[in-house]
Amino acid sequence: MKVSSNFESINKEILTKFGTYDLTNELAFTFPNNTVTFHNISDGKFLYHRVSQNEEIKKIIQTDLAQARVELSPVLPLHIPSYKTDFFFLRFADPLFIGGLTTMKGQVWIPMEIGVFLADQTNPSAFDFFSCDFSNARFALYGSPLEGKLCKYATTSLEADHSTLEPPIYAQLSIEIINELEEPASVSKLVFPVIDHDLHFHGHDVVMGGLQGIIKNTLGLQVMEMRQNNLPIPNGWCLAPRDIQKKNIDYSMEWGFS
Amino acid sequence: MVLEFFSEYSTINVLGTQMTVASLIMAAIIMTVGVIVARIISTSFKKYFAANLPQNTSSSIHKILYYGIILVSFLAVVTSQGIDLSGLMVAGGIFGIVLGFAAQSVVSNLFSGIFLMFDKPAQPGDLIEIPQNKIYGKLIEITILSTRIKLFDGSVVRVPNEKVFTSEIRNVSTSPVRRLEVTLGIAYREDVDRAIQVIKKALDRLPYVLREPKSEVWTEQLADSSVNLRVLTWIPRDEWDQVGPIFLKEIKKEFDNSGIEIPFPQRVVHFVEAKKHLG
16 A cells, blocks of 8 residues: 555656765755755855745855765654644554554654755754655644644555655654553554654665554553664664754553554 | 930930830831841742742742731831830721722732632733633733733733633633634535535645644535535644634635635525516
8 A cells, every 4th residue: 555645756866865965066956846956155155945845945054165064864754844743643544453462563654854954063953854745744633632742643554565655755664563452452543752763864765763552551541652662773874863852752642542 | 325325315206106216226227137038038939939830929929928028027116116006096997998999909909810820720921812801812921910911913911810810711722732613605506515625625735734633624504695614623722823814715715726606695586477466
Protein backbone atom coordinates (compact mmCIF):
# COMPACT_ATOMS: atom_id res chain seq x y z
CA MET A 1 0.00 0.00 0.00
CA LYS A 2 1.19 3.45 -0.86
CA VAL A 3 1.10 6.21 1.72
CA SER A 4 -0.67 9.30 0.37
CA SER A 5 1.82 11.45 -1.48
CA ASN A 6 1.59 14.18 -4.07
CA PHE A 7 4.61 12.92 -5.92
CA GLU A 8 4.16 10.14 -8.40
CA SER A 9 7.61 10.18 -9.89
CA ILE A 10 10.68 12.22 -9.16
CA ASN A 11 13.95 11.97 -10.96
CA LYS A 12 16.29 11.21 -8.08
CA GLU A 13 19.30 12.22 -10.18
CA ILE A 14 18.39 15.91 -10.00
CA LEU A 15 17.61 15.89 -6.29
CA THR A 16 20.13 17.38 -3.91
CA LYS A 17 21.72 15.00 -1.45
CA PHE A 18 21.76 15.95 2.19
CA GLY A 19 25.10 17.18 3.50
CA THR A 20 27.40 20.16 3.78
CA TYR A 21 28.32 22.35 0.81
CA ASP A 22 30.90 25.13 0.40
CA LEU A 23 29.26 28.46 -0.27
CA THR A 24 30.56 29.57 -3.62
CA ASN A 25 29.33 32.46 -5.77
CA GLU A 26 26.26 30.58 -6.94
CA LEU A 27 24.69 27.49 -5.45
CA ALA A 28 21.44 25.79 -6.34
CA PHE A 29 19.64 22.88 -4.70
CA THR A 30 16.60 21.02 -5.89
CA PHE A 31 14.08 19.23 -3.72
CA PRO A 32 10.55 18.12 -4.55
CA ASN A 33 8.41 21.26 -4.79
CA ASN A 34 11.32 23.43 -3.61
CA THR A 35 14.27 25.17 -5.21
CA VAL A 36 16.95 26.76 -3.07
CA THR A 37 19.63 29.12 -4.37
CA PHE A 38 22.48 31.10 -2.85
CA HIS A 39 23.86 34.13 -4.66
CA ASN A 40 26.98 35.97 -3.54
CA ILE A 41 26.16 39.69 -3.19
CA SER A 42 29.42 40.96 -1.72
CA ASP A 43 32.05 39.92 0.81
CA GLY A 44 30.47 37.21 2.88
CA LYS A 45 26.96 38.43 2.07
CA PHE A 46 24.69 35.94 0.35
CA LEU A 47 21.15 36.17 -0.95
CA TYR A 48 19.23 33.06 0.09
CA HIS A 49 16.21 32.43 -2.11
CA ARG A 50 13.74 29.58 -1.76
CA VAL A 51 10.87 29.06 -4.13
CA SER A 52 8.29 26.59 -2.86
CA GLN A 53 4.89 25.44 -3.97
CA ASN A 54 3.08 28.03 -1.88
CA GLU A 55 5.67 30.58 -0.81
CA GLU A 56 8.83 32.41 -1.73
CA ILE A 57 11.44 33.27 0.88
CA LYS A 58 14.39 35.64 0.53
CA LYS A 59 17.01 36.30 3.19
CA ILE A 60 20.34 38.10 3.26
CA ILE A 61 22.93 36.04 5.09
CA GLN A 62 26.21 37.29 6.47
CA THR A 63 28.92 34.64 6.73
CA ASP A 64 32.59 34.34 7.38
CA LEU A 65 33.72 33.94 3.77
CA ALA A 66 36.83 31.94 4.65
CA GLN A 67 34.83 29.08 6.11
CA ALA A 68 31.34 29.72 4.72
CA ARG A 69 29.48 26.45 4.40
CA VAL A 70 25.86 25.55 4.24
CA GLU A 71 24.27 22.31 5.40
CA LEU A 72 21.03 20.93 4.04
CA SER A 73 19.76 18.32 6.38
CA PRO A 74 16.58 16.49 7.36
CA VAL A 75 14.89 17.87 10.48
CA LEU A 76 12.08 16.61 12.68
CA PRO A 77 8.62 17.30 11.24
CA LEU A 78 7.76 19.98 13.80
CA HIS A 79 8.40 23.30 12.06
CA ILE A 80 5.81 23.53 9.28
CA PRO A 81 3.43 25.37 9.37
CA SER A 82 4.82 26.47 12.77
CA TYR A 83 6.41 24.91 15.84
CA LYS A 84 3.59 24.25 18.30
CA THR A 85 4.17 20.78 19.71
CA ASP A 86 6.80 18.16 20.48
CA PHE A 87 4.52 15.22 19.68
CA PHE A 88 3.67 13.25 16.56
CA PHE A 89 0.40 11.47 15.82
CA LEU A 90 0.82 8.54 13.45
CA ARG A 91 -2.50 7.20 12.12
CA PHE A 92 -2.40 3.74 10.55
CA ALA A 93 -4.40 3.53 7.34
CA ASP A 94 -4.87 -0.18 8.13
CA PRO A 95 -5.32 -0.83 11.87
CA LEU A 96 -3.04 -3.40 13.50
CA PHE A 97 -4.41 -6.34 15.43
CA ILE A 98 -1.92 -7.77 17.90
CA GLY A 99 -2.61 -11.02 19.72
CA GLY A 100 -2.14 -11.39 23.48
CA LEU A 101 1.48 -11.59 24.65
CA THR A 102 2.67 -10.96 21.11
CA THR A 103 5.07 -8.48 19.53
CA MET A 104 4.62 -6.85 16.15
CA LYS A 105 7.54 -5.26 14.33
CA GLY A 106 7.63 -3.24 11.17
CA GLN A 107 8.75 -0.15 9.32
CA VAL A 108 6.69 2.95 8.76
CA TRP A 109 7.47 6.08 6.76
CA ILE A 110 6.70 9.47 8.17
CA PRO A 111 7.04 12.83 6.46
CA MET A 112 9.98 14.96 7.52
CA GLU A 113 11.15 18.46 6.83
CA ILE A 114 14.37 19.96 5.53
CA GLY A 115 16.45 22.48 7.43
CA VAL A 116 18.98 24.90 5.96
CA PHE A 117 21.85 25.44 8.36
CA LEU A 118 24.74 27.84 8.27
CA ALA A 119 27.75 25.70 9.10
CA ASP A 120 30.50 28.28 9.54
CA GLN A 121 30.52 27.91 13.31
CA THR A 122 30.97 24.99 15.69
CA ASN A 123 27.20 24.46 16.01
CA PRO A 124 25.26 24.73 12.76
CA SER A 125 22.49 27.31 13.05
CA ALA A 126 19.26 26.85 11.11
CA PHE A 127 17.74 29.78 9.28
CA ASP A 128 15.02 28.15 7.21
CA PHE A 129 12.84 25.06 7.16
CA PHE A 130 10.61 23.74 4.44
CA SER A 131 8.50 20.75 3.64
CA CYS A 132 8.49 18.82 0.41
CA ASP A 133 4.87 17.90 0.99
CA PHE A 134 3.30 20.99 2.49
CA SER A 135 -0.23 19.70 1.99
CA ASN A 136 0.48 16.93 4.51
CA ALA A 137 2.15 19.11 7.16
CA ARG A 138 -0.87 19.18 9.44
CA PHE A 139 -1.93 19.00 13.09
CA ALA A 140 -4.25 16.68 14.99
CA LEU A 141 -5.52 16.37 18.52
CA TYR A 142 -4.96 13.25 20.60
CA GLY A 143 -7.49 12.96 23.42
CA SER A 144 -10.40 15.20 24.28
CA PRO A 145 -10.56 18.90 23.36
CA LEU A 146 -10.41 19.82 27.04
CA GLU A 147 -7.22 18.00 27.99
CA GLY A 148 -5.89 16.47 24.77
CA LYS A 149 -2.50 16.91 23.20
CA LEU A 150 -1.86 18.80 20.01
CA CYS A 151 0.39 16.81 17.67
CA LYS A 152 1.82 16.91 14.18
CA TYR A 153 0.02 14.36 12.06
CA ALA A 154 0.57 11.82 9.31
CA THR A 155 -1.10 8.70 8.01
CA THR A 156 1.01 5.65 7.34
CA SER A 157 0.84 1.91 6.87
CA LEU A 158 2.98 -1.00 7.91
CA GLU A 159 2.43 -2.46 4.49
CA ALA A 160 3.66 0.58 2.60
CA ASP A 161 5.68 -0.28 -0.46
CA HIS A 162 9.01 1.39 0.19
CA SER A 163 9.92 1.62 -3.47
CA THR A 164 7.01 3.97 -4.17
CA LEU A 165 7.97 6.42 -1.44
CA GLU A 166 10.05 9.21 -2.76
CA PRO A 167 13.12 10.50 -0.98
CA PRO A 168 13.69 12.90 0.60
CA ILE A 169 10.08 13.35 1.70
CA TYR A 170 9.85 10.54 4.22
CA ALA A 171 11.98 9.17 7.03
CA GLN A 172 11.98 5.52 7.97
CA LEU A 173 10.92 4.63 11.51
CA SER A 174 11.18 1.11 12.92
CA ILE A 175 8.35 0.34 15.26
CA GLU A 176 7.92 -2.49 17.70
CA ILE A 177 4.64 -2.92 19.54
CA ILE A 178 4.69 -5.32 22.48
CA ASN A 179 1.35 -6.48 23.82
CA GLU A 180 1.90 -7.46 27.45
CA LEU A 181 -1.79 -8.19 27.92
CA GLU A 182 -3.24 -11.66 27.62
CA GLU A 183 -6.05 -10.40 25.40
CA PRO A 184 -5.47 -9.09 21.86
CA ALA A 185 -5.27 -5.37 21.17
CA SER A 186 -6.20 -3.23 18.20
CA VAL A 187 -3.85 -0.38 17.36
CA SER A 188 -4.72 2.31 14.84
CA LYS A 189 -2.63 5.22 16.10
CA LEU A 190 0.66 5.97 17.80
CA VAL A 191 1.38 9.20 19.62
CA PHE A 192 4.94 9.80 20.76
CA PRO A 193 7.35 12.62 21.66
CA VAL A 194 9.15 12.92 18.33
CA ILE A 195 11.31 15.72 19.75
CA ASP A 196 13.56 13.12 21.43
CA HIS A 197 14.31 11.24 18.22
CA ASP A 198 17.46 11.69 16.18
CA LEU A 199 17.59 11.67 12.40
CA HIS A 200 20.41 10.06 10.47
CA PHE A 201 20.89 10.53 6.75
CA HIS A 202 22.84 9.06 3.90
CA GLY A 203 22.46 10.65 0.49
CA HIS A 204 18.71 11.01 0.09
CA ASP A 205 17.78 8.44 2.69
CA VAL A 206 16.76 9.27 6.26
CA VAL A 207 16.04 7.10 9.30
CA MET A 208 14.41 8.18 12.53
CA GLY A 209 15.61 5.31 14.69
CA GLY A 210 13.20 3.08 16.51
CA LEU A 211 10.03 3.40 18.50
CA GLN A 212 8.76 0.87 21.01
CA GLY A 213 5.18 0.82 22.26
CA ILE A 214 4.33 -1.43 25.21
CA ILE A 215 0.66 -2.16 25.72
CA LYS A 216 0.02 -2.74 29.40
CA ASN A 217 -2.60 -2.47 32.06
CA THR A 218 -2.07 0.41 34.47
CA LEU A 219 -4.60 0.77 37.30
CA GLY A 220 -7.25 -0.96 35.23
CA LEU A 221 -6.60 1.25 32.21
CA GLN A 222 -5.07 -0.04 28.98
CA VAL A 223 -2.21 2.26 28.04
CA MET A 224 0.64 2.15 25.59
CA GLU A 225 3.96 3.23 27.02
CA MET A 226 6.10 4.86 24.34
CA ARG A 227 9.85 4.41 24.40
CA GLN A 228 12.57 5.41 22.03
CA ASN A 229 14.36 2.35 20.69
CA ASN A 230 17.92 3.24 19.77
CA LEU A 231 18.94 1.10 16.82
CA PRO A 232 22.50 0.70 15.49
CA ILE A 233 23.23 3.13 12.66
CA PRO A 234 25.21 1.72 9.72
CA ASN A 235 28.64 3.14 8.93
CA GLY A 236 28.68 6.17 6.69
CA TRP A 237 25.37 7.59 7.93
CA CYS A 238 25.49 11.09 9.42
CA LEU A 239 23.63 12.46 12.42
CA ALA A 240 21.42 15.36 11.33
CA PRO A 241 21.96 18.62 13.25
CA ARG A 242 19.20 19.67 15.65
CA ASP A 243 17.65 23.07 16.14
CA ILE A 244 15.43 22.03 19.08
CA GLN A 245 16.94 20.43 22.17
CA LYS A 246 15.78 17.00 23.34
CA LYS A 247 13.40 16.99 26.31
CA ASN A 248 13.50 13.32 27.42
CA ILE A 249 9.74 13.13 27.75
CA ASP A 250 8.22 10.01 29.35
CA TYR A 251 4.92 9.39 27.64
CA SER A 252 2.10 6.87 27.75
CA MET A 253 -0.95 6.91 25.51
CA GLU A 254 -3.70 7.07 28.11
CA TRP A 255 -6.61 8.07 25.90
CA GLY A 256 -6.74 4.95 23.77
CA PHE A 257 -4.87 3.69 20.74
CA SER A 258 -7.52 1.82 18.75
CA MET B 1 19.91 64.43 79.09
CA VAL B 2 18.33 65.71 75.90
CA LEU B 3 15.29 63.45 76.38
CA GLU B 4 14.88 64.74 79.95
CA PHE B 5 14.98 68.31 78.69
CA PHE B 6 12.28 67.59 76.11
CA SER B 7 10.14 65.65 78.58
CA GLU B 8 10.22 68.41 81.16
CA TYR B 9 9.69 71.49 79.04
CA SER B 10 7.95 70.47 75.80
CA THR B 11 4.47 68.98 75.75
CA ILE B 12 1.88 68.88 73.00
CA ASN B 13 -1.84 68.24 73.29
CA VAL B 14 -3.01 65.42 70.98
CA LEU B 15 -6.72 64.49 71.22
CA GLY B 16 -6.75 65.73 74.84
CA THR B 17 -3.59 63.88 75.80
CA GLN B 18 -0.48 65.79 76.82
CA MET B 19 2.48 64.24 74.98
CA THR B 20 6.13 65.07 75.42
CA VAL B 21 8.47 65.61 72.51
CA ALA B 22 10.42 62.56 73.70
CA SER B 23 7.38 60.34 73.41
CA LEU B 24 6.69 61.79 69.98
CA ILE B 25 10.25 60.95 68.95
CA MET B 26 9.67 57.42 70.29
CA ALA B 27 6.46 57.22 68.25
CA ALA B 28 8.34 58.33 65.15
CA ILE B 29 10.97 55.65 65.82
CA ILE B 30 8.29 52.94 66.22
CA MET B 31 6.62 54.08 63.01
CA THR B 32 9.94 54.16 61.13
CA VAL B 33 10.86 50.69 62.37
CA GLY B 34 7.37 49.51 61.36
CA VAL B 35 7.83 50.83 57.81
CA ILE B 36 11.28 49.25 57.58
CA VAL B 37 9.98 45.89 58.86
CA ALA B 38 7.04 46.11 56.43
CA ARG B 39 9.44 46.70 53.56
CA ILE B 40 11.78 43.89 54.60
CA ILE B 41 8.96 41.35 55.05
CA SER B 42 7.10 42.29 51.86
CA THR B 43 10.33 42.32 49.83
CA SER B 44 11.38 38.95 51.30
CA PHE B 45 7.97 37.56 50.41
CA LYS B 46 8.34 38.83 46.87
CA LYS B 47 11.82 37.35 46.59
CA TYR B 48 11.25 33.90 48.09
CA PHE B 49 7.55 33.06 47.76
CA ALA B 50 6.06 35.14 44.96
CA ALA B 51 7.65 32.99 42.25
CA ASN B 52 5.54 30.00 43.35
CA LEU B 53 2.27 31.94 43.31
CA PRO B 54 0.21 33.42 40.48
CA GLN B 55 1.29 36.98 39.72
CA ASN B 56 -2.00 38.55 40.82
CA THR B 57 -2.13 36.64 44.10
CA SER B 58 1.47 37.43 44.99
CA SER B 59 0.97 41.10 44.15
CA SER B 60 -2.11 41.27 46.40
CA ILE B 61 -0.45 39.42 49.31
CA HIS B 62 2.55 41.72 48.95
CA LYS B 63 0.33 44.80 49.34
CA ILE B 64 -1.66 43.28 52.23
CA LEU B 65 1.57 42.44 54.11
CA TYR B 66 3.05 45.89 53.55
CA TYR B 67 0.03 47.96 54.51
CA GLY B 68 -1.00 45.52 57.26
CA ILE B 69 2.31 45.89 59.09
CA ILE B 70 2.16 49.67 58.73
CA LEU B 71 -1.36 49.67 60.20
CA VAL B 72 -0.22 47.51 63.14
CA SER B 73 2.72 49.90 63.69
CA PHE B 74 0.36 52.87 63.69
CA LEU B 75 -1.89 51.20 66.28
CA ALA B 76 1.19 50.43 68.38
CA VAL B 77 2.18 54.09 68.25
CA VAL B 78 -1.29 55.20 69.29
CA THR B 79 -1.40 52.70 72.15
CA SER B 80 2.11 53.57 73.37
CA GLN B 81 1.18 57.25 73.55
CA GLY B 82 -1.91 56.55 75.62
CA ILE B 83 -4.14 58.39 73.17
CA ASP B 84 -7.79 57.88 74.01
CA LEU B 85 -9.59 56.91 70.82
CA SER B 86 -13.03 56.70 72.43
CA GLY B 87 -13.87 60.17 71.08
CA LEU B 88 -12.90 58.99 67.65
CA MET B 89 -15.03 55.86 68.07
CA VAL B 90 -18.28 57.84 68.25
CA ALA B 91 -17.34 60.01 65.32
CA GLY B 92 -15.87 56.98 63.65
CA GLY B 93 -19.17 55.12 63.93
CA ILE B 94 -21.03 57.85 62.07
CA PHE B 95 -18.14 58.29 59.68
CA GLY B 96 -18.12 54.53 59.15
CA ILE B 97 -21.75 54.52 58.06
CA VAL B 98 -21.11 57.37 55.62
CA LEU B 99 -17.94 55.69 54.42
CA GLY B 100 -19.76 52.36 54.12
CA PHE B 101 -22.28 53.84 51.70
CA ALA B 102 -19.59 55.70 49.80
CA ALA B 103 -17.22 52.77 49.59
CA GLN B 104 -19.84 50.13 48.89
CA SER B 105 -18.63 49.49 45.35
CA VAL B 106 -15.00 49.58 46.45
CA VAL B 107 -15.60 46.93 49.09
CA SER B 108 -17.66 44.92 46.64
CA ASN B 109 -14.86 45.05 44.09
CA LEU B 110 -12.32 44.18 46.79
CA PHE B 111 -14.19 41.03 47.87
CA SER B 112 -14.89 40.11 44.25
CA GLY B 113 -11.18 40.46 43.54
CA ILE B 114 -10.34 38.16 46.48
CA PHE B 115 -12.90 35.59 45.32
CA LEU B 116 -11.61 35.81 41.73
CA MET B 117 -8.11 35.05 43.02
CA PHE B 118 -9.38 31.85 44.63
CA ASP B 119 -11.83 30.97 41.85
CA LYS B 120 -9.19 31.48 39.12
CA PRO B 121 -11.48 31.56 36.09
CA ALA B 122 -8.49 32.60 33.97
CA GLN B 123 -4.76 33.13 34.12
CA PRO B 124 -2.88 36.18 32.84
CA GLY B 125 -2.30 35.69 29.12
CA ASP B 126 -5.54 33.75 28.60
CA LEU B 127 -7.95 34.82 25.92
CA ILE B 128 -11.26 35.57 27.61
CA GLU B 129 -14.66 36.86 26.64
CA ILE B 130 -17.14 38.58 28.95
CA PRO B 131 -20.26 38.48 26.76
CA GLN B 132 -22.32 40.60 29.16
CA ASN B 133 -19.91 43.52 28.73
CA LYS B 134 -19.05 42.67 25.11
CA ILE B 135 -15.38 42.38 26.03
CA TYR B 136 -13.06 39.95 24.26
CA GLY B 137 -9.31 40.06 24.72
CA LYS B 138 -6.23 38.88 26.55
CA LEU B 139 -6.30 38.96 30.35
CA ILE B 140 -3.43 41.08 31.65
CA GLU B 141 -4.04 40.91 35.40
CA ILE B 142 -6.61 40.66 38.17
CA THR B 143 -5.77 43.23 40.84
CA ILE B 144 -7.55 43.76 44.15
CA LEU B 145 -10.13 46.14 42.67
CA SER B 146 -10.17 45.59 38.93
CA THR B 147 -9.39 43.31 36.03
CA ARG B 148 -7.38 44.56 33.07
CA ILE B 149 -7.96 43.09 29.63
CA LYS B 150 -6.06 43.95 26.46
CA LEU B 151 -8.41 44.16 23.49
CA PHE B 152 -7.46 43.28 19.93
CA ASP B 153 -7.32 46.95 18.92
CA GLY B 154 -4.40 47.38 21.34
CA SER B 155 -6.34 49.27 24.01
CA VAL B 156 -6.60 48.07 27.61
CA VAL B 157 -9.97 47.96 29.30
CA ARG B 158 -10.30 48.05 33.09
CA VAL B 159 -13.32 46.16 34.34
CA PRO B 160 -14.36 46.42 38.03
CA ASN B 161 -13.94 43.03 39.69
CA GLU B 162 -17.58 42.96 40.77
CA LYS B 163 -18.69 42.96 37.13
CA VAL B 164 -16.22 40.24 36.22
CA PHE B 165 -17.18 38.08 39.19
CA THR B 166 -20.91 38.29 38.52
CA SER B 167 -20.58 37.81 34.75
CA GLU B 168 -20.18 34.73 32.63
CA ILE B 169 -16.55 34.38 31.58
CA ARG B 170 -15.67 32.40 28.48
CA ASN B 171 -12.04 31.28 28.56
CA VAL B 172 -10.82 29.98 25.22
CA SER B 173 -7.30 29.25 26.45
CA THR B 174 -8.06 26.25 28.65
CA SER B 175 -8.04 23.80 25.76
CA PRO B 176 -5.20 23.17 23.27
CA VAL B 177 -7.70 23.50 20.43
CA ARG B 178 -10.81 25.49 19.62
CA ARG B 179 -13.67 25.02 17.22
CA LEU B 180 -14.82 27.34 14.46
CA GLU B 181 -18.46 27.18 13.48
CA VAL B 182 -20.29 28.77 10.62
CA THR B 183 -23.59 28.28 8.77
CA LEU B 184 -23.68 28.46 4.97
CA GLY B 185 -26.67 28.38 2.64
CA ILE B 186 -26.69 26.62 -0.72
CA ALA B 187 -29.40 26.68 -3.36
CA TYR B 188 -32.10 24.01 -3.22
CA ARG B 189 -31.10 22.66 -6.61
CA GLU B 190 -27.55 21.84 -5.46
CA ASP B 191 -26.47 18.34 -4.45
CA VAL B 192 -25.94 18.55 -0.68
CA ASP B 193 -23.41 15.68 -0.57
CA ARG B 194 -21.33 17.32 -3.28
CA ALA B 195 -21.46 20.66 -1.46
CA ILE B 196 -20.23 18.96 1.72
CA GLN B 197 -17.31 17.42 -0.19
CA VAL B 198 -16.44 20.80 -1.69
CA ILE B 199 -16.44 22.45 1.76
CA LYS B 200 -14.20 19.71 3.17
CA LYS B 201 -11.83 20.11 0.24
CA ALA B 202 -11.58 23.85 0.93
CA LEU B 203 -10.89 23.20 4.63
CA ASP B 204 -8.19 20.65 3.79
CA ARG B 205 -6.18 23.39 2.12
CA LEU B 206 -5.89 25.39 5.35
CA PRO B 207 -2.72 24.28 7.17
CA TYR B 208 -4.06 24.95 10.66
CA VAL B 209 -7.28 22.99 10.28
CA LEU B 210 -6.85 19.81 12.31
CA ARG B 211 -6.98 16.44 10.55
CA GLU B 212 -8.35 14.89 13.73
CA PRO B 213 -10.99 15.55 14.99
CA LYS B 214 -12.19 15.77 11.41
CA SER B 215 -14.14 18.76 10.17
CA GLU B 216 -17.87 18.14 10.24
CA VAL B 217 -20.48 19.49 7.86
CA TRP B 218 -24.15 18.70 8.36
CA THR B 219 -27.48 19.89 7.05
CA GLU B 220 -28.75 22.22 9.70
CA GLN B 221 -31.95 23.62 8.23
CA LEU B 222 -34.17 23.58 5.17
CA ALA B 223 -34.66 27.31 5.27
CA ASP B 224 -36.85 29.67 3.22
CA SER B 225 -34.32 30.39 0.52
CA SER B 226 -31.51 27.90 1.05
CA VAL B 227 -30.39 24.60 2.44
CA ASN B 228 -28.29 25.64 5.43
CA LEU B 229 -25.13 23.67 6.13
CA ARG B 230 -23.37 23.86 9.48
CA VAL B 231 -19.55 23.72 9.26
CA LEU B 232 -17.56 22.81 12.37
CA THR B 233 -13.80 22.61 12.28
CA TRP B 234 -11.02 22.46 14.87
CA ILE B 235 -7.87 24.57 14.93
CA PRO B 236 -4.96 25.03 17.38
CA ARG B 237 -6.06 27.39 20.17
CA ASP B 238 -3.87 30.37 19.25
CA GLU B 239 -4.24 30.19 15.48
CA TRP B 240 -7.61 31.83 14.99
CA ASP B 241 -5.90 34.65 13.09
CA GLN B 242 -4.56 32.15 10.59
CA VAL B 243 -7.91 30.53 9.87
CA GLY B 244 -10.81 32.76 10.98
CA PRO B 245 -10.31 35.58 8.46
CA ILE B 246 -9.83 33.28 5.42
CA PHE B 247 -12.07 30.39 6.38
CA LEU B 248 -15.17 31.65 4.54
CA LYS B 249 -13.17 33.06 1.64
CA GLU B 250 -11.68 29.62 0.87
CA ILE B 251 -15.10 27.96 0.97
CA LYS B 252 -16.58 30.67 -1.29
CA LYS B 253 -13.71 30.22 -3.77
CA GLU B 254 -14.25 26.48 -3.82
CA PHE B 255 -18.00 26.98 -4.28
CA ASP B 256 -17.30 29.29 -7.22
CA ASN B 257 -14.90 26.78 -8.79
CA SER B 258 -17.45 24.00 -8.40
CA GLY B 259 -20.38 26.11 -9.58
CA ILE B 260 -22.30 25.79 -6.33
CA GLU B 261 -24.75 28.62 -5.85
CA ILE B 262 -25.23 30.58 -2.63
CA PRO B 263 -28.77 31.92 -3.12
CA PHE B 264 -30.16 35.34 -2.37
CA PRO B 265 -33.26 35.51 -0.19
CA GLN B 266 -36.18 34.69 -2.45
CA ARG B 267 -39.94 34.42 -2.37
CA VAL B 268 -42.23 32.58 -4.78
CA VAL B 269 -45.34 34.57 -5.64
CA HIS B 270 -48.37 32.75 -7.14
CA PHE B 271 -50.87 34.75 -9.20
CA VAL B 272 -54.38 33.36 -8.99
CA GLU B 273 -55.99 33.23 -12.45
CA ALA B 274 -58.81 35.73 -12.90
CA LYS B 275 -61.24 33.11 -14.27
CA LYS B 276 -60.84 30.80 -11.32
CA HIS B 277 -61.15 33.71 -8.99
CA LEU B 278 -64.36 34.92 -10.56
CA GLY B 279 -65.80 31.44 -11.01
